Amino acid sequence: MTLKREIKKETWKGGTMIYPLPAPMITCGDIDGEYNIITIAWTGIISTDPPRCYISIRPHRYSYEMIRKSGEFILNLTTSKLAFATDWCGVKSGKDVDKFQEMKLTPQRGIEVKAPLIAESPINLECRVFDIQKMGSHDMFLADILRIHATEEYINKETGAFNLNKADPICYSHGKYYSLDKFIGKFGFSVKKKRKKKKGKK
């Protein structure tokens, strides 16, 4: 066959260029004891029925062992209001800080798993790991989605329909966070030091 037109391309070796991605905060541990939050963009749905998802995590991350041992996590969707916490929880380690406390997030009890859901997130998915597979830099945790919690505020009282987009969800695209309306910040913006303005310059 003949090519109608060629569009000029540059070519590079393989890389992780799938975007835009979700940037959920993953919670793990036990609501009555130790727990943590880690932000993950390497996530997605792997089956509709039964509903199943995965998250890929580097083994050195603090949450890795907590999820491996408990076999449970909660996937909390993120919004513009949660953008600062989303970025911060991806950059900081639970070894050093209590992320719920520092970000003023509310741990709330789920039904199926012991891990706390983030009350401020519009959607929380309770997940139970059924397999862990080594993929290279990351291990993939494959999980059943057992239960959904949806914030009532975004449910239409008459129709019962849930409107996620009313919650102003954000995505992560090539190093930057966007709401579906506007650019929010670059990866790491929550911890970036502001440049001091030089005197005498505007």
Place this chain on the structure above:
Amino acid sequence: MTLKREIKKETWKGGTMIYPLPAPMITCGDIDGEYNIITIAWTGIISTDPPRCYISIRPHRYSYEMIRKSGEFILNLTTSKLAFATDWCGVKSGKDVDKFQEMKLTPQRGIEVKAPLIAESPINLECRVFDIQKMGSHDMFLADILRIHATEEYINKETGAFNLNKADPICYSHGKYYSLDKFIGKFGFSVKKKRKKKKGKK
């Protein structure tokens, strides 16, 4: 521990509520022979190094056998300009139509695999399947990302930096497509029949 405040939640059984998601067009087959396009939201990165991704596909889909037999596919990122084709290629079947032809897309030769890349897409990832796993309704194709093709138009000539966001990428969120700037359409909008206006009404 005590809960600071409870946010009212409704709870449902498990479901596939991870959003926003990418909505790449997956190409498969042989550029010199039979080839097809399928739009997939069940996709993501599973490892950074080596760069690896997955796509989940229902076995009855036309592309399923083509990817299974060849062990290859190309993942083409989608943009506002490609939104109509993105939706259409997810709804229609390659059994019935030549999607490249119908959507006026240009198949372009890759380097590592025989499947055609979509020239109009700003990023094309050449992928080789290393495993297929049954997950339920969908089978998960796990693949190495062997090579990236990036449209020159979005590369800064001085710095060499690629600016994906200049290409106006779109995402899929709870049944609707959004650019990172604005709402584009509901799932199926490319095939929806317009309601006829009633006479005498504005």
